[in-house]
Amino acid sequence: MQPKRPLRFIVSGGGTGGHIFPAIAIADELRRLRPDAEFLFVGAKGKMEMEKVPAAGYRIEGLWISGLQRRLTLDNLSFPVKVLSSLFRSQQILREFRPDAVIGTGGYAGGPVLYAAAKQGIPTLIQEPNAFAGLANKWLGSKVDKICVAFPGMSKFFPSQKLVITGNPVREQLLERARQMEADGSNTVLLMGGSGGARSLNEAMAASTDRIAARPDVRWVWQCGKNYLDAFHECETARLPNVTITAFLDKMDEAYAQATVVIGRAGSTTIAEIEYLGKPAILVPSPWVAEDHQTRNAEALTERNAAVLVADSEVNEKLVPTALELIDDPQRRQALGGAAQEQAKPGAVKRIADEVLQLIITHPEKSDIHAAV
Structure with a gap:
């Protein structure tokens, strides 16, 4: 059996409080379950997560990324450049931090870092909070390992074998x-x-x-x-x-x-x-x-x-x-x-944290840290 070492998690959630606070809640629960774990948040430069996440006690890296506007604007011309830049930076972050799992709760930065992590074979999980899935999460659904949802019937958006109904994480x-x-x-x-x-x-x-x-x-x-x-x-x-x-x-x-x-x-x-x-x-x-x-x-x-x-x-x-x-x-x-x-689902944040840990345990490339889990 390999020596135990602290687990490392990358968490991405930003743009609005509806993405940021669930991300912080999941990190808090993982830290409660694994007090020696290391965390790194990934957000979008200039967005509120760059302020709220450090205030909650976590380190954060910012990507140069924004959403694609639904109407024709000059900002959309820079969108492909931002995506490529964010993918490149995400790959750098993954190499430097070497996470055992990457978790996303929505927001612009989640797409590049989760996509890059999935391509590298790192265990990945997204949390979809709404009854109608967002575009980014629908796109990521075929690439990540697990999808935690709050509502039944989400198989119309995601592969059913990846779904688990956990409820939405709150700051319990x-x-x-x-x-x-x-x-x-x-x-x-x-x-x-x-x-x-x-x-x-x-x-x-x-x-x-x-x-x-x-x-x-x-x-x-x-x-x-x-x-x-x-x-x-x-x-x-x-x-x-x-x-x-x-x-x-x-x-x-x-x-x-x-x-x-x-x-x-x-x-x-x-x-x-x-x-x-x-x-x-x-x-x-x-x-x-x-x-x-x-x-x-x-x-x-x-x-x-x-x-x-x-x-x-x-x-x-x-x-x-x-x-x-x-x-x-x-x-x-x-x-x-x-x-x-x-209608409440208390304990949702623990169920999500347990799913993250289970992903690491069962991941074929993570056998070296099973003792740590």
């Missing part, structure tokens, strides 16, 4: 802290626009000054996103004494603990965290995402009366009144939260 330590915190007793609406922000949600808040002012007993925590803070932080709604506006929520556990009602997009991470906590929620699917996958995500809850759906086109008229109706209806809030919690 953070959410458990939120559970243990005591709310201050106030009625609080937590509006989350995502890491970049959601223009329509912000505009709905700005258009609802009178409605929000008329209910001083209801506190609003308005996460507008870094892209919109300058545009909205001086609007009349933001200056109300019962409204707190912020670009990003650094203490997410406290925000969740205080929330009586949660408003957000229907991204997979938001939904998984709402389910885990059993929070009554209003979901506003983004109309701008590929294949309208957020609507499909939301319908997985609304069909079970586990959330309220408000169309993006109707937020100005319906969003704030719907939130106030829920504040005034504790029985409905309890029903929504209970139904949401029934």
